[in-house]
Amino acid sequence: MRDRGGPAQPLLSVTGLRKYFPLRGPLGNVNAHVQAVDGIGFNVMKGETLGVVGESGCGKSTTARLLMHLIEPDAGEIVMDGDPIGQGGITVRELRRNVQMVFQDSYASLNPRHSATTEIAFGLKVHGMKAAQARQQAHAALRLVGLDPDLFGDRYPHEMSGGQRQRVNVARGIALNPRLLILDESVSALDKSVQAQVLNLLADLKDRLNLTYMFISHDLNVVHHVADRVLVMYLGKVFEIGPADSIYAKAAHPYTKALLASRLSMNPAHRVSAAPLTGDPPNPVRPPSGCRFRSRCTLAETICAVEEPALNDIAVAHQVACHAVTPGSGHSLARGIANAA
Amino acid sequence: MPREHLVEVVDLSVRFVNRDIDVQVVDGVSFHLNAGEVLCLLGESGSGKTVTMRALLRLLPPYARIGGQIQLAGHDIVAMSERQLETVRGPVAAMIFQEPMTALDPVFTIGTQIAETIVAHEHVSWRDARKRAFDLLEMVQIPSAARRLDAFPHELSGGLRQRAMIALALSCRPALLLADEPTTALDATVQIQILLLLRSLQQELGMATIFVTHDIGVACEVADRIAVMYAGRFVETGPVAALIECPAHPYTAGLLRSTVQAGSHGGRLESISGYPPDLAHMPPGCGFAPRCQYRQADCIAANPELNSVAADRMVRCPRPLLAVSTSA
Numbered sequence: 037m038r039d040r041g042g043p044a045q046p047l048l049s050v051t052g053l054r055k056y057f058p059l060r061g062p063l064g065n066v067n068a069h070v071q072a073v074d075g076i077g078f079n080v081m082k083g084e085t086l087g088v089v090g091e092s093g094c095g096k097s098t099t100a101r102l103l104m105h106l107i108e109p110d111a112g113e114i115v116m117d118g119d120p121i122g123q124g125g126i127t128v129r130e131l132r133r134n135v136q137m138v139f140q141d142s143y144a145s146l147n148p149r150h151s152a153t154t155e156i157a158f159g160l161k162v163h164g165m166k167a168a169q170a171r172q173q174a175h176a177a178l179r180l181v182g183l184d185p186d187l188f189g190d191r192y193p194h195e196m197s198g199g200q201r202q203r204v205n206v207a208r209g210i211a212l213n214p215r216l217l218i219l220d221e222s223v224s225a226l227d228k229s230v231q232a233q234v235l236n237l238l239a240d241l242k243d244r245l246n247l248t249y250m251f252i253s254h255d256l257n258v259v260h261h262v263a264d265r266v267l268v269m270y271l272g273k274v275f276e277i278g279p280a281d282s283i284y285a286k287a288a289h290p291y292t293k294a295l296l297a298s299r300l301s302m303n304p305a306h307r308v309s310a311a312p313l314t315g316d317p318p319n320p321v322r323p324p325s326g327c328r329f330r331s332r333c334t335l336a337e338t339i340c341a342v343e344e345p346a347l348n349d350i351a352v353a354h355q356v357a358c359h360a361v362t363p364g365s366g367h368s369l370a371r372g373i374a375n376a377a
Numbered sequence: 378m379p380r381e382h383l384v385e386v387v388d389l390s391v392r393f394v395n396r397d398i399d400v401q402v403v404d405g406v407s408f409h410l411n412a413g414e415v416l417c418l419l420g421e422s423g424s425g426k427t428v429t430m431r432a433l434l435r436l437l438p439p440y441a442r443i444g445g446q447i448q449l450a451g452h453d454i455v456a457m458s459e460r461q462l463e464t465v466r467g468p469v470a471a472m473i474f475q476e477p478m479t480a481l482d483p484v485f486t487i488g489t490q491i492a493e494t495i496v497a498h499e500h501v502s503w504r505d506a507r508k509r510a511f512d513l514l515e516m517v518q519i520p521s522a523a524r525r526l527d528a529f530p531h532e533l534s535g536g537l538r539q540r541a542m543i544a545l546a547l548s549c550r551p552a553l554l555l556a557d558e559p560t561t562a563l564d565a566t567v568q569i570q571i572l573l574l575l576r577s578l579q580q581e582l583g584m585a586t587i588f589v590t591h592d593i594g595v596a597c598e599v600a601d602r603i604a605v606m607y608a609g610r611f612v613e614t615g616p617v618a619a620l621i622e623c624p625a626h627p628y629t630a631g632l633l634r635s636t637v638q639a640g641s642h643g644g645r646l647e648s649i650s651g652y653p654p655d656l657a658h659m660p661p662g663c664g665f666a667p668r669c670q671y672r673q674a675d676c677i678a679a680n681p682e683l684n685s686v687a688a689d690r691m692v693r694c695p696r697p698l699l700a701v702s703t704s705a
Contacts, residue, residue, distance in 0.1 A: 091564040092535075197652045198422070227421035227591065232635035232648035239645070254564060257637045261646070280642065298565040299639055300572075300594030304617045307598050311570040315520075316534035 038215075039082065041118045046079035047216055047248050048103065048135075053077065053112030055098055059321065068321050072098040074272035075112070080216065085242070085249040087263030087280065089256060089295065091317050095272040096252045100218045103250075104137055117215075133163055136209040140221035142201035146193040152178060153189040156208045163212060177207040180244075181237060199230035206237065210245060218250045223258065235262065256299055260284050265353075268292045271320050271328040274347060278354030288356040291329045327359065339366040382409035383552060383585050384433070385448040391428050392442045400656045402428045404609040405445075412552060415579060415586045417596040417617070420606035421632075423653055426589045429606070430555050433587070434466050450552055467498050470553035471546035475561050477538035481530040487514070487541045488526030491548050498549045513544040517574060536567040540574065547578070554579065554586045560595060572598050593636055597621060605629045608654050608664030611683060615690035625692040625699035628665045663694070671696055 053076050056069035073095040080086050088096050102109045105121065105128045116134060119125040139145040146155055156174035161167060175185035181203040193201055202222065209217050219238070223231045235258070242249060253259050259266060259280075266283045268276040268291065276289040287293045297312035318324060318331055327345050330336040339359050347355040348362045359367035391403040403425040410416050418426040431437050433447055435454060447454040450469050457465070474480040482490055491513060492506035499506075507526070514522035517540040530538055539559060546554060556575065560568040576599055579586050588599055596603050596617060603620050605613040605628065613626040624630040631649040651668040654660055660667050662677040669676065675695055683691045686699045 091566060199652055227653070228593075228632055229421065229635045229649040230652065232637070232646040233650070235637070236645050236648060255637070256565065257639050257641065260639070261637045261641045261643070284640075284642075294566060298569045300569070300592070300598055302594050302597050302621075302636075302638060304597045304600070304621060307576075308569055308573070311566075311573055313566045314570065316536045316564075316567055 039117070043082050045082075045118055046115075047082045047117055048080040049113075049115040050079070050103070051077040051113050051115075053099065053102055053114070054110045055095075055102055055107065056110055070320050071272050071323060072320060073102060073109075076269070076272070076274045077112075078267055078274060078277060080248060080250055081265075083246065083248055084264040085251050085262050087259035087266040088250065088252040088269060089254065089259050089266060090269035091295075092254070093271070093317055093320055094269040095320075096269055097220055098272075099269070100137065100220045100250065100252055103218065104132060104135055106137075129163075133212050134214050135216045135218065136212060136214040137218040137220060138202070138205045138209045138222040140225055142198055142205055142225065143193055145205055146201060148193055151190045151192055152183070152196075152204045152207075153185065155204065156211050159208060160211055173211055174207070177211040178204070180210065180241065181207045183207070197230075199226055199233060202226060202234055203237070206234070206241070210241060210247070213245070214247070216248045216250065218252070220252045221254070222251075224253060224255065231258075238262070256296060268295070271317060271323050273328055274357065275329070276354075276356045276358075277347070278351070278356075282351060282354050286351070286354075288350050288354070288361045289329075289358045290333050290335050290360065294332075327357075335360045335367075335369060337367055381451070382448075383412050383450055384408075384410035384587075385446070386433070387446040389429065389432060389443070389445040389447060391425070391432055391437065391444075393438070393440055394442055395440045398657060401659070402441075402609055402656060403432065406606075406609075406611055407445075408604060408611070408614065410553075410585050410587065412585050413579075413583045415588060415599055415601045417588045417590060417600035417603045418606055419590060419593065419596050419603050421591055421653060423608075423656065424606040425609040426591075426606045427557055430472075430557060430587055430589050433553075433555060434470055434472060435462055436466075436472070467494060467549040467551065469551060470555055471549065471551040472555040472557065473539075473542050473546045473559045475558040477535070477542040478530060480542055481538065481545070483530055486527050486529055487533070487544075491541075491545050494545060494548045509548065510544070513548055514541070516547070516578070517541070517544045519544070535563055536570060539563065539567075539571050543571075543575065543578070547582070550582075552585060554584050556586060556588045558590055559588075561590070561592070568595075569598075575599065593621070593633065605632075608659065609656060610664060610680075610693060611691070612665065612693045613691065614683075615687075619687070619690060623699060625686050625690065625697040626665075626694050627669050627671050627698065630698055631668075 053073055055073045056071055058066040059068040061067045090096050101107045114121050121131050153174045156177050157170035160170035160173055178185045183203050223234050251262050263280045266280050270291055276292045287296055294312040301308050313332055324331045326342050327340040330340040345357040345359045347357045350356050359365040360369040362370055363373045387407050389406040393400045393402055406429055420426040432443055443455055452465050488510050491510035495506040495509050511522055514525055519525050519540050560571050590596055600617040603617050604611050607628050613629050624633055634647040649668050654664055662680055666672045666676040681693050681695050683693045686692045686697045
């Protein structure tokens with residue numbers, strides 16, 4: 037499936053995506069839900085790298101898995117280049133041919149009994165390729181990620197280093213010639229010297245294969261390095277989305293600001309002197325009413341407990357869900373702001 | 378008379394030996410530490426930083442062979458019996474780990490675990506020990522500490538669990554705190570809270586601290602001195618500011634360049650080519666030579682010595698970058 041709607045049509049368009057995981061009591065009765073992803077919507081544009089950031093438990097990885105249909109969403113629509121998934125659109129199998137994923141744990145995500153070539157060829161065969169051709173294609177993919185198939189093709193996961201294994205995972209991801217690669221903390225477990233190699237490799241592959249990336253990471257500096265746009269999530273909600281430079285230079289949401297301020301200084305002469313946030317994120321089973329961030333937010337007012345803020349344009353392509361920056365929200369800080377539109 | 382250091386390690390070596398393997402994990406590490414100082418062991422996975430730290434309390438698997446000398450507050454750690462070690466573990470030096478969920482006992486409450494440690498080491502009553510446990514939870518800034526005494530580890534969030542483990546480690550007032558990547562598993566927003574807590578406790582209590590980390594950012598936040606490890610050896614040591622400002626070993630320089638800095642957007646990263654060596658098949662000479670862009674014949678001929686390149690700075694490289702880049 038190649039480009040259909042032209043560059044202006046999003047490669048992936050997500051609306052109202054929701055997933056609640058049931059929590060069962062000792063008798064198997066459902067007594068609560070983890071609100072992992074709660075009605076989020078966003079677009080992934082063709083050829084871009086969309087960075088996704090947020091603390092653990094914010095729903096980054098669940099979102100990725102929902103996009104791949106590795107878990108079934110409770111509600112919401114995923115449209116791939118104009119085609120919805122399911123009835124009247126493309127099948128889940130077709131979706132997966134076009135959207136591939138690379139996970140964090142390079143060891144756990146490879147079959148220990150498959151050699152690199154077998155591992156990569158497996159997916160190709162599942163999607164209908166003849167064995168001999170699949171092996172050939174697998175070797176080509178290995179070459180693309182900088183591994184000599186003669187040297188590494190017959191190696192098993194335990195015979196490779198972490199960086200080499202992650203290259204095999206990337207090779208498997210690109211072998212089907214997908215349009216979107218979801219990188220879920222794919223470089224987080226790698227040592228810094230190897231991480232830089234893999235980041236460079238990913239940048240090269242993106243150019244050569246005309247790929248689109250969704251780059252999920254907790255490392256804000258790495259996301260800034262790779263991303264064109266950034267999506268900030270908190271407890272299953274989208275808090276802020278916009279161009280990377282805009283987010284990093286002019287973050288509007290107090291949560292985004294706190295995240296950015298939590299980065300380590302890298303300068304022993306100017307150490308961080310106060311933590312921008314206290315405590316951990318609240319329990320996603322019983323999130324705070326209204327704005328989910330209000331329990332940790334220094335700007336919280338009455339309105340924040342009553343009403344959930346909607347995503348609101350504050351600049352070109354930059355949206356924020358916060359009462360304090362939304363004109364007419366009733367928040368005292370929002371009074372002086374003119375309507376952006 | 379020379380001043381006695383709190384920690385004195387001379388030519389420490391650790392080998393992992395069993396029927397199939399004989400691997401030199403730590404090779405000739407020497408350092409010392411005074412009360413109140415913070416040393417960061419910085420290195421990538423497999424560099425031997427954790428094994429070096431664990432050797433200080435002999436918390437190593439039975440197949441580990443320790444060579445060299447380790448003195449902790451006058452105790453000869455290498456020569457001690459297991460029984461004698463119990464008097465060192467806790468009151469002299471205590472350790473905090475990366476994963477509090479596995480380091481804490483899941484079937485006892487936080488309060489019980491802390492009080493048990495105090496009773497075992499200081500022979501006080503359970504009532505007094507529990508009182509101390511409460512004070513400790515307050516000290517590590519756990520909110521509603523009285524209630525949290527009766528919480529099980531799984532009932533706490535990751536950040537609170539890490540605070541509870543710090544309280545446990547401090548329960549016997551150690552002179553030395555050993556911290557093994559204590560913030561690696563935490564979110565950035567919680568990591569900075571824990572680092573600030575450790576920094577203030579360390580200063581308040583005047584503890585010496587050895588901090589193992591792979592993250593230069595963490596080292597910049599807490600360290601007085603850094604020792605960079607590669608393939609089981611110290612390759613560079615020095616005060617944190619000087620070392621970050623002007624790394625002298627090609628590996629340190631490469632590590633700094635390949636770390637994505639704040640504000641970096643697009644473009645290529647300078648990476649170190651290749652991968653760390655397999656410790657079972659170490660290359661001859663300098664362990665970093667196969668990846669080093671400045672490699673010459675003498676690097677492979679013999680393992681270079683740690684040499685002084687500037688005041689308080691040692692580098693294991695025949696051609697340290699410092700001499701090239703500065704007039705000092």
